[in-house]
Amino acid sequence: MFEAWKIKRGMRKVKLETTKMVRKAKAGGESLDGLRAFFGLALGDRHSISVRVSGAVGLGEISDPRDVERLVRAMTGDSTYIVSAEAATALGKIGGEEALTALVVVKDASETDPRVKVAAMKAYARVLRAETARLKTEVERMKREP
Numbered sequence: 742m743f744e745a746w747k748i749k750r751g752m753r754k755v756k757l758e759t760t761k762m763v764r765k766a767k768a769g770g771e772s773l774d775g776l777r778a779f780f781g782l783a784l785g786d787r788h789s790i791s792v793r794v795s796g797a798v799g800l801g802e803i804s805d806p807r808d809v810e811r812l813v814r815a816m817t818g819d820s821t822y823i824v825s826a827e828a829a830t831a832l833g834k835i836g837g838e839e840a841l842t843a844l845v846v847v848k849d850a851s852e853t854d855p856r857v858k859v860a861a862m863k864a865y866a867r868v869l870r871a872e873t874a875r876l877k878t879e880v881e882r883m884k885r886e887p
Contacts, residue, residue: 752794752823759795763802773803781808784815784828793824801831809835813843816857826860833864841868 784796816828832840848861
């Protein structure tokens with residue numbers, strides 16, 4: 742029990758530090774290409790769960806649609822549920838049709854770890870909320886136009 746708590750606490754710290762790193766780069770107007778490459782490599786690390794989690798979180802914070810494919814691979818192919826769940830969360834932040842399709846497949850798959858399913862369902866809901874808000878704005882704009 743203590744060991745699981747210790748791991749969760751460590752993952753929270755990794756996620757927080759990664760998020761701060763990306764937000765600082767965005768606030769400073771820096772190009773995010775270098776960070777995208779770094780987090781992409783981190784996501785593929787075979788030895789460290791925390792490095793892969795950092796990769797998924799970082800790519801989600803950057804929210805570049807070009808990273809959807811690699812996050813889908815991590816969500817469906819990583820042997821650690823924590824990495825798969827973080828990849829699902831990142832896909833929810835990015836959104837788009839490809840991400841939505843992958844999230845549906847994972848949340849409906851019987852062999853998916855329940856913790857990953859929950860993350861996929863939350864991410865799916867996030868994408869739908871964002872799309873609903875976008876469509877409402879579009880409808881309001883169309884109403885105002887002659």
